[in-house]
Amino acid sequence: MRILFVDDSKAIHAYVKSLLVDKNIQFHSVYNGREALDYLRKDSKFDLIVLDWEMPVMTGPETLVEIKKQKVSVPVVMMTSKNEPSEMQQMLDLGAVEYILKPFTPDIFFEKIFSVIGEAA
Amino acid sequence: MTAAPVLTPMSPMDYFSKFIEKELGIIYDSTNIYQLETRINGVCKALGVADTNELHQKCLAGVPSTWKQLILDTATNNETSFFRDKNVFKAIESFVLPQIIANRKNAIAYRLWSVACSTGQEPYTLSMIIKSFQKENPNLKFEILASDFSQRVLDRSKTGVYSQLEIQRGLPTNLLLKYFTKTPDSNWQVAEELRSMIQWQYLNIIEPWSKKGPFDVIFCRNVLIYQNVENKKKVIKKLSDELQPKGFLVLGAAESLIGLSDEFNQVMAEGVVVYQKK
Numbered sequence: 358m359r360i361l362f363v364d365d366s367k368a369i370h371a372y373v374k375s376l377l378v379d380k381n382i383q384f385h386s387v388y389n390g391r392e393a394l395d396y397l398r399k400d401s402k403f404d405l406i407v408l409d410w411e412m413p414v415m416t417g418p419e420t421l422v423e424i425k426k427q428k429v430s431v432p433v434v435m436m437t438s439k440n441e442p443s444e445m446q447q448m449l450d451l452g453a454v455e456y457i458l459k460p461f462t463p464d465i466f467f468e469k470i471f472s473v474i475g476e477a478a
Numbered sequence: 479m480t481a482a483p484v485l486t487p488m489s490p491m492d493y494f495s496k497f498i499e500k501e502l503g504i505i506y507d508s509t510n511i512y513q514l515e516t517r518i519n520g521v522c523k524a525l526g527v528a529d530t531n532e533l534h535q536k537c538l539a540g541v542p543s544t545w546k547q548l549i550l551d552t553a554t555n556n557e558t559s560f561f562r563d564k565n566v567f568k569a570i571e572s573f574v575l576p577q578i579i580a581n582r583k584n585a586i587a588y589r590l591w592s593v594a595c596s597t598g599q600e601p602y603t604l605s606m607i608i609k610s611f612q613k614e615n616p617n618l619k620f621e622i623l624a625s626d627f628s629q630r631v632l633d634r635s636k637t638g639v640y641s642q643l644e645i646q647r648g649l650p651t652n653l654l655l656k657y658f659t660k661t662p663d664s665n666w667q668v669a670e671e672l673r674s675m676i677q678w679q680y681l682n683i684i685e686p687w688s689k690k691g692p693f694d695v696i697f698c699r700n701v702l703i704y705q706n707v708e709n710k711k712k713v714i715k716k717l718s719d720e721l722q723p724k725g726f727l728v729l730g731a732a733e734s735l736i737g738l739s740d741e742f743n744q745v746m747a748e749g750v751v752v753y754q755k756k
Contacts, residue, residue, distance in 0.1 A: 456651040
């Protein structure tokens with residue numbers, strides 16, 4: 358199981374990576390949308406993309422639009438503190454399949470990602 | 479490491495564990511008495527009582543009703559979430575609801591009962607499933623009764639207000655956006671169209687109750703595991719008497735009717751066991 362994790366916060370990367378220790382999940386880190394798209398051009402064999410909203414260079418919504426334009430079929434889960442219903446609906450309309458609100462707990466993180474990709478082997 | 483408290487005659491934990499067993503049928507023994515001690519310490523703080531010894535002494539003189547409610551409220555962990563054990567709700571939508579409709583065609587209303595509803599996530603989950611079911615079956619009417627022995631959690635459930643962490647547990651985002659509104663203090667409230675489907679009622683399942691049924695489906699999940707065998711049998715008999723013929727009883731994933739009742743057939747749906755009244 359491979360996850361591409363897109364967030365500008367190194368602390369969040371470290372935290373999520375720590376949650377995935379001993380799980381059968383490979384974790385690939387990038388820090389903005391442009392890096393994510395560059396990575397996906399070379400390697401799009403991911404089971405899931407987890408995508409932050411507010412990032413420098415290229416935001417989450419901009420990145421999601423490009424992912425869909427380029428017909429990358431990997432499911433996208435938003436992970437952000439933006440919790441207005443209109444914002445959340447906007448991301449679902451753009452093609453995100455689920456939404457994790459920050460702050461979250463480990464049980465919420467795993468429940469949301471496994472609801473999309475199934476239990477890790 | 480602190481040693482687990484030992485149950486000795488007339489010790490505070492002995493007193494409170496027997497009190498809770500008498501009132502609720504919930505058993506605390508040497509394997510989980512430490513949980514009770516933590517909870518009773520919380521009650522002491524809430525009441526401004528120095529410690530469990532003092533609370534014990536005051537209760538021996540007679541337990542005021544407000545104290546009784548507080549002590550009993552602490553006895554359970556109220557742990558629940560939306561769509562807890564997802565496959566159960568898949569079974570409800572794909573198998574149980576069509577069955578109860580086939581059992582009683584042209585019924586005025588189909589009735590469901592969430593026996594120990596805690597903070598309300600189970601009955602609200604049922605209301606969402608029913609709304610989805612009604613899209614294809616708009617003429618069918620459903621009623622939900624939700625009960626609990628804690629007035630505190632019932633009052634909370636009626637408001638339909640949940641924190642941001644609570645609404646992320648078990649609830650798909652599309653349903654959150656469809657059936658909840660965000661409150662000014664960043665909580666989320668269940669829509670009135672779902673709240674109006676549910677009647678809330680105080681009920682302690684080990685005390686006598688007046689007949690509420692008949693019901694087409696009764697949910698009694700993760701409640702009976704805390705009871706002794708005698709109480710389990712009594713409660714299951716009472717619930718069976720509340721069911722329509724061929725109605726369904728839904729228990730928790732780790733629970734079973736084996737050895738407790740011969741009034742039901744075991745049925746598998748979506749990988750889940752449900753019990754159909756013979």
